[in-house]
Amino acid sequence: MPRPRFKKLSPEKREQILETAAKEFALHGYKEASLNKILAKAGISKGAAYYYFDNKADLYVTTVTRYAIELLKSLNIDFEGLTALTFWPTLQNIYEQQFTQFAERPWVFGVVKSDGPMDKEALANTQLGDYSQDVEGMLESILRQGMALGVVRTDLPDELLFSLVMALDDAHDKWLLNQMPTMTEKALQAAAGQMINLLQSLLSPSTHP
Amino acid sequence: MPRPRFKKLSPEKREQILETAAKEFALHGYKEASLNKILAKAGISKGAAYYYFDNKADLYVTTVTRYAIELLKSLNIDFEGLTALTFWPTLQNIYEQQFTQFAERPWVFGVVKSDGPMDKEALANTQLGDYSQDVEGMLESILRQGMALGVVRTDLPDELLFSLVMALDDAHDKWLLNQMPTMTEKALQAAAGQMINLLQSLLSPSTHP
DNA sequence: CATATTATTAGACCATACGGTCAAACCGCA
């Protein structure tokens, strides 16, 4: 967590720091991202940086929580009323919301998936740890819900199924990121449909027994 | 390419160097892998290393070509006689061959997928560049064949489809790597069937129009 | 056999970049 002083900075300065950090982390991942370059690009001196943050990991955690959690919380999801009929449309709605935000701030998605190289121990006691659990937990509960409703296959180890969905999601996001420049809002909604279609193909109880 | 002198080393020494390099690259990827640590573990001095290789990239390329190309060529595949009926069984056979080798030398698979951080320009003029093209080209031609035979969906951009399959493959491989210790040969063959089942789910012409 | 020449090896050293520290200067305000 950043020093309390950080909150006393002007919102512009704060945003400027976190946004440049986010872009750099999104582009290179945590370990490969250069703290020095972030500070240079943000126009902040090293001393100042360490006056507000404990270390690189602190800046990273602060950055991710700032944007990723905001993104997560902005998706208002109703898990309760899910039925076999509403399952996929609900999921599609989530993706549509996601992709809309994707269009506005593409690098937010990058920063969400940039945590690979950071050791999990260091993450565990941070707010980000909670967030990671939230994301995985959310996906997990969605899939389990789907299984209970009979719309998601149950013939694979859960763990495998989760990572496959994550991988598929990542790959699709990357593709989407490349397509971004030529995409209209309509196309983005279509992409959400496409993604759902893919998930349906993969996750629906097997037709190839 | 390594200096010609490298071939004059005893096969044991050569293998020892390339194998430790492969494990390190497989574990950490190209950029994160430490050349110093590789040399230390391989019990070779820096001077000697640079007596045989141009630089780190050269060692990497040599390593990957040594194992990955060997793996690729070991899969003898008959693309010609493919029909709608033999398509999936053939693919399954390929995976079974792959997984068998996977059991013997798991790190070979790691090294195949460790090229991310290396810039493509540097790769382009190497034998490894050809290999990358070979792998992608192989996957591409397989999928195109499948499309032509009507067993692979054609409603998605090819580029997207390729990367999705790659992602799925990677994720499954990683899962497999974790499961390795507790796996019998039978279980590996079952895993190949599982993988094919997944690919079929994802790639078969959509039943959710 | 002894000497000269070449192939090989070891490791000290270099420039660079990294994350992180710290004393000094700066600046707004009492």
Add this chain to the structure above:
DNA sequence: TGCGGTTTGACCGTATGGTCTAATAATATG
């Protein structure tokens, strides 16, 4: 003027990939 919150950039220890010289091992030559 003095004080406390803020900022700066020089500096530190460490690790990186890469270079180079000097010593050693192997081989050819008299």
